[in-house]
Amino acid sequence: MENRLRIYNTLTRKVELFVPNEDGKVGMYTCGPTVYHFAHIGNLRSYLMEDILEKTLRYLGYDVKRVMNITDVGHLSSDADTGEDKMVKGAKREHKTVMEIAKFYTDAFFEDCRKLCIKRPDVVEPATNCIGEFIHMVETLLEKGYAYVSGENVYFDTSKLNEYYVLTNHSEEELLEGVRDDVEVDANKKNKNDFVLWFTKSKFEDQALKWDSPWGVGYPGWHIECSGISIKHLGERMDIHCGGVDNIFPHHTNEIAQSEAYLGHKWCNYWMHVHHLNDKSGKMSKSKGEFLTVSLLESKGYDPMVYRLFCLQSHYRKPLEFSYEVMDQAAAAYAKLKKRIAALSADGAVDREAFAEFRRRFEDALCSDLNTSSAITVLYDMLKAEIGDATKRALAESFDEVLSLRLLEAPAQETTAVDEELTAWIEERLAERKEAKKSKDFARADAIRAELLEKGVQIKDTREGTVWERI
Numbered sequence: 001m002e003n004r005l006r007i008y009n010t011l012t013r014k015v016e017l018f019v020p021n022e023d024g025k026v027g028m029y030t031c032g033p034t035v036y037h038f039a040h041i042g043n044l045r046s047y048l049m050e051d052i053l054e055k056t057l058r059y060l061g062y063d064v065k066r067v068m069n070i071t072d073v074g075h076l077s078s079d080a081d082t083g084e085d086k087m088v089k090g091a092k093r094e095h096k097t098v099m100e101i102a103k104f105y106t107d108a109f110f111e112d113c114r115k116l117c118i119k120r121p122d123v124v125e126p127a128t129n130c131i132g133e134f135i136h137m138v139e140t141l142l143e144k145g146y147a148y149v150s151g152e153n154v155y156f157d158t159s160k161l162n163e164y165y166v167l168t169n170h171s172e173e174e175l176l177e178g179v180r181d182d183v184e185v186d187a188n189k190k191n192k193n194d195f196v197l198w199f200t201k202s203k204f205e206d207q208a209l210k211w212d213s214p215w216g217v218g219y220p221g222w223h224i225e226c227s228g229i230s231i232k233h234l235g236e237r238m239d240i241h242c243g244g245v246d247n248i249f250p251h252h253t254n255e256i257a258q259s260e261a262y263l264g265h266k267w268c269n270y271w272m273h274v275h276h277l278n279d280k281s282g283k284m285s286k287s288k289g290e291f292l293t294v295s296l297l298e299s300k301g302y303d304p305m306v307y308r309l310f311c312l313q314s315h316y317r318k319p320l321e322f323s324y325e326v327m328d329q330a331a332a333a334y335a336k337l338k339k340r341i342a343a344l345s346a347d348g349a350v351d352r353e354a355f356a357e358f359r360r361r362f363e364d365a366l367c368s369d370l371n372t373s374s375a376i377t378v379l380y381d382m383l384k385a386e387i388g389d390a391t392k393r394a395l396a397e398s399f400d401e402v403l404s405l406r407l408l409e410a411p412a413q414e415t416t417a418v419d420e421e422l423t424a425w426i427e428e429r430l431a432e433r434k435e436a437k438k439s440k441d442f443a444r445a446d447a448i449r450a451e452l453l454e455k456g457v458q459i460k461d462t463r464e465g466t467v468w469e470r471i
């Protein structure tokens, strides 16, 4: 099939034509959540834009297999392998077991995803399911001379690589500067950037989950999880790997180091990274300031779809600043958009030529490094265009396969302040319109629609029948 998607590849630092290993098939991997707490809406921005990537690929006709891990062990407080395990911290905070915490927050994560119309990946694999795979990788890395045992932990030896910093063009000093704050020097490491593949000795002896291994009872490092799980499900060559920008270093840099050392060849061709959502004070946090979750937005009256629209209005490679003012603007835009689409009549035939033209423009926007705001502009242009309602409806439905903004779902029926008399009158008009349509008196049917509209009642024909709402 024709490859048309152009996407920024962190590995080459260029926008490139996306060409998968196997024609028409894509193996895609997403770093999943660490399930020690609720996801904040910043985390969810990353998953939402990765969802756009997946759906764009499917829209273009690719057969996509997307895999996501669930980090339920091994992610320490600092990404550079120091501090307490985040899961243990979460369990202590809530006086529960690590597995209880993992189950609760995994479910909460997918519930947030459902609300935001983020598709569940084809494979979702908790790290604790794959301990055997991680041990096998660590054994192989030791055999090949890429790893060493020190202070009862197994480390990856970054000095064995020709090039370690493959994802960044920063200098080594700059990168170290970035992590220095929360890194305590680990005297067991031969080189500063060496990282733990398997822990048996941690300062925190109360690590809840431990497994037997050739190096003693312990647990895997965080980075090995993603290599192990992706290779298990996607094989030795992967097309595209995603995550937030904070994952570039050290997490993804370490994933590449250990995967390619283990496999002996190139592993993943494209790396897609989503920039951060920040709040006014800067980086979003689960512990400081307002903990912004989907539920919090809902409690303030925002439909999760408004947050989705807010994210889609800007490019995934730009930092995005959250504020309630911009959410309000997005809410107004969303309500208007839905109303406009709800007002489209389902009568008439679809103009195939116009449909193909607008679909092409929509695809072009997405193929241009996932330019979702341009894709939304195509949606607005289409709604303004001189084409029939049926074509517009069909196009909105089609675009929503990627945008997933529930564009064609009826707005919630208003139950308040509609008196019985008015309801009876509306029902009568609807019955009359149904008869008119049955006898092909479309002029009469349209007149009834207009009469209803004049009374502030919008109708919409759906597969289940005609529904109405007050506007």
Ligand code: AMP
Binding pocket: 031, 032, 033, 034, 035, 041, 042, 043, 044, 045, 046, 243, 244, 245, 246, 247, 274, 275, 276, 277, 278, 283, 284
């Ligand atoms: P974690 O659960 O901490 O492993 O993070 C889950 C995902 O959210 C990762 O892909 C991170 O890169 C991403 N992420 C973390 N903070 C933000 C943020 N403020 N904005 C966007 N993505 C983020």
Ligand code: ZN
Binding pocket: 030, 031, 032, 226, 251
């Ligand atoms: Zn990962």
